[in-house]
Amino acid sequence: MATPALTRVELDYAGGERLTMNMGPQHPSAHGVFRAILTLEGETVVGVDAVIGYLHRCHEKLAETLTYAQYPSIASKTDYVAAMTSEFAYVLAAEEIGKIDVPRRAQYLRVVTSELQRVASHLLWLGTWCMDMGGALGGGATIFLYCIRERELILDLFESLVGARLLYGFYQVGGVRYDIPSGWAEACRNTIDLIDQRIGEYEGLLEENPFFLARAQGVGLISRDLAEDVGIAGPLLRGSGVQFDLRRAAAYSSYQDFQFKIPTEIQGDCFARYRVRMAEFRESIRIVRQALDGLPEGPISSRPGLKSVAQVRIPKGEAYARVEGPRGEVGCYMIADGSAKPYRMKWRGASFSNLAVLPHIIPGHKVADVVAIMGSVDPVFGEVDR
Amino acid sequence: MTRPQAASLISQHFGGAQVQGDAPFVVTVPSEQWQSFARFAKDTLGCRFFSFSTAVDWKDQGLELVARIDNLDDGVSVLMKARLAPGVSECPSLVPVFRGADWMERECYDMFGIRFEGHPDLRRILLGDDWVGHPLLKSYAVDTPYPPYR
Numbered sequence: 055m056a057t058p059a060l061t062r063v064e065l066d067y068a069g070g071e072r073l074t075m076n077m078g079p080q081h082p083s084a085h086g087v088f089r090a091i092l093t094l095e096g097e098t099v100v101g102v103d104a105v106i107g108y109l110h111r112c113h114e115k116l117a118e119t120l121t122y123a124q125y126p127s128i129a130s131k132t133d134y135v136a137a138m139t140s141e142f143a144y145v146l147a148a149e150e151i152g153k154i155d156v157p158r159r160a161q162y163l164r165v166v167t168s169e170l171q172r173v174a175s176h177l178l179w180l181g182t183w184c185m186d187m188g189g190a191l192g193g194g195a196t197i198f199l200y201c202i203r204e205r206e207l208i209l210d211l212f213e214s215l216v217g218a219r220l221l222y223g224f225y226q227v228g229g230v231r232y233d234i235p236s237g238w239a240e241a242c243r244n245t246i247d248l249i250d251q252r253i254g255e256y257e258g259l260l261e262e263n264p265f266f267l268a269r270a271q272g273v274g275l276i277s278r279d280l281a282e283d284v285g286i287a288g289p290l291l292r293g294s295g296v297q298f299d300l301r302r303a304a305a306y307s308s309y310q311d312f313q314f315k316i317p318t319e320i321q322g323d324c325f326a327r328y329r330v331r332m333a334e335f336r337e338s339i340r341i342v343r344q345a346l347d348g349l350p351e352g353p354i355s356s357r358p359g360l361k362s363v364a365q366v367r368i369p370k371g372e373a374y375a376r377v378e379g380p381r382g383e384v385g386c387y388m389i390a391d392g393s394a395k396p397y398r399m400k401w402r403g404a405s406f407s408n409l410a411v412l413p414h415i416i417p418g419h420k421v422a423d424v425v426a427i428m429g430s431v432d433p434v435f436g437e438v439d440r
Numbered sequence: 441m442t443r444p445q446a447a448s449l450i451s452q453h454f455g456g457a458q459v460q461g462d463a464p465f466v467v468t469v470p471s472e473q474w475q476s477f478a479r480f481a482k483d484t485l486g487c488r489f490f491s492f493s494t495a496v497d498w499k500d501q502g503l504e505l506v507a508r509i510d511n512l513d514d515g516v517s518v519l520m521k522a523r524l525a526p527g528v529s530e531c532p533s534l535v536p537v538f539r540g541a542d543w544m545e546r547e548c549y550d551m552f553g554i555r556f557e558g559h560p561d562l563r564r565i566l567l568g569d570d571w572v573g574h575p576l577l578k579s580y581a582v583d584t585p586y587p588p589y590r
Contacts, residue, residue, distance in 0.1 A: 107566035114551070115575050119582055282512065285490035285540035298512045374464075374508060374519065387506070389496060400506075402492040410543040439566055 072100070077424070079108050085182055086435030090412070090424065097420045102413045109439035117399040122148050122366040127223030132401060133437035134220060135178055138171040139379035140437070141225040146306060146375035147388040148227045152368040158350040160229035161308040165345045166242070167215070167224060168377070169338040170208050173249060175380035176331050177205040180256065183429035187269050197256060204252060207245045214238060227366055229355025239346050246339045253335050270325040274415050274427035277322060284414065285407045288382025289334065290431065293327035295320040300378040312344045324430035364394040381405050381432055403437040446485050446516045453480055464508065464517035471522040474505065475532040481518050482537055486511040490540035495552045497578045502526040503552060507534065507541075524554075533558040551576035
């Protein structure tokens with residue numbers, strides 16, 4: 055289908071020739087299946103038509119057919135790189151409508167896992183983004199392999215906690231499903247101490263590399279106005295000068311108990327987003343330490359054991375629960391009708407809104423910058439397409 | 441802006457709107473005021489952050505539009521709603537007010553078949569161009585066949 059470019063920027067290009075170039079859907083820098091139809095004038099992109107939906111599974115229809123006990127483990131398949139946070143949003147929404155109490159120990163365990171998840175997710179982002187810009191970083195896969203090495207340690211922790219390495223099903227309405235095994239807290243402390251040290255190593259590798267700086271600084275500017283208008287969230291929003299973090303602004307699951315900073319940068323370019331995420335590593339590690347230190351004793355779930363998956367019933371009502379995922383505001387808008395399944399459930403995927411900014415910021419950049427910008431947005435297509 | 445100030449501004453400018461709660465304000469407006477209320481919330485209440493928009497199918501009672509916008513500085517949030525009459529699937533677009541509504545409304549069109557008047561590029565976004573029907577309508581069965589694949 056011939057599709058006209060959505061956004062055009064008129065430039066002083068002497069030639070009258072425009073070239074339409076297809077990028078994706080299997081382009082390695084897309085981190086998934088994303089197709090961008092670029093309109094080029096020479097090397098400069100003047101229009102972008104973003105084509106998404108290759109990974110669509112209609113999660114929202116699926117949620118209407120699955121019970122509150124069944125869906126949380128499916129929710130992890132929306133953002134599979136940060137599976138914990140999507141489950142989190144779903145159970146929070148159900149708990150808000152049902153006014154279900156969550157024991158303090160479960161709240162702290164939720165904080166520990168979602169912060170470890172943020173570190174794991176940011177590690178994957180850093181590694182893949184730097185590999186996308188490979189050649190410029192003098193050796194390509196170095197940072198990628200370092201990051202994957204560290205991410206593996208966190209996945210090992212999740213594996214010993216849940217039994218799974220990617221998609222967890224750790225959360226349930228009313229609490230969490232597993233308590234930490236003996237020795238887990240100690241292993242977790244050792245892992246985060248190690249990662250804390252190595253983050254400085256990556257910063258040294260990258261920020262003293264003039265090629266990295268040239269490709270990241272001043273590229274892909276997002277103004278505060280555009281950021282809010284499109285509704286991008288998380289590190290992108292904070293990279294554009296908005297000091298907004300749901301963990302502070304609308305604290306959930308005991309986040310008010312922890313000390314942490316909200317890293318904010320004002321430049322709004324790829325480098326600012328990189329800086330925000332690098333600072334977030336350290337803040338997440340701080341939160342995990344505090345949560346492990348103050349981990350209360352007690353039950354991990356207020357929900358009794360189930361004999362049937364249809365046993366959890368949520369009274370009539372509606373709620374919008376949102377959590378600060380690694381990519382920003384992951385929201386779940388749920389309408390319950392008193393049965394064992396939601397009447398309607400809407401995912402606000404952070405990546406969906408973040409990706410929607412691309413057609414606004416890419417025009418005017420060179421083709422090679424498209425890769426850098428796309429990587430700095432950190433989309434996960436399971437969450438874009440849902 | 442505090443929440444009581446916002447509440448009085450809403451009732452001053454939109455007398456016909458039903459307001460419930462204050463965190464967020466759940467405001468139900470007639471569908472013809474859908475766009476003008478969004479404009480008012482953005483300019484007057486400072487709700488410049490476009491969170492999401494979607495729809496709900498209430499079967500015989502028609503479709504309902506839902507959108508959430510936030511003021512990130514002082515925590516005023518609005519969940520705006522509008523009911524479409526049964527059988528109606530046209531509604532003003534929010535794209536002139538919020539650029540983020542572009543993809544959200546395309547998704548809404550894709551899933552519910554709602555035609556947003558004034559949307560610059562209303563076409564399917566998640567499903568293929570040749571898809572028949574709008575899956576999130578309650579009348580669309582989960583096992584609807586999709587020839588030739590199933």
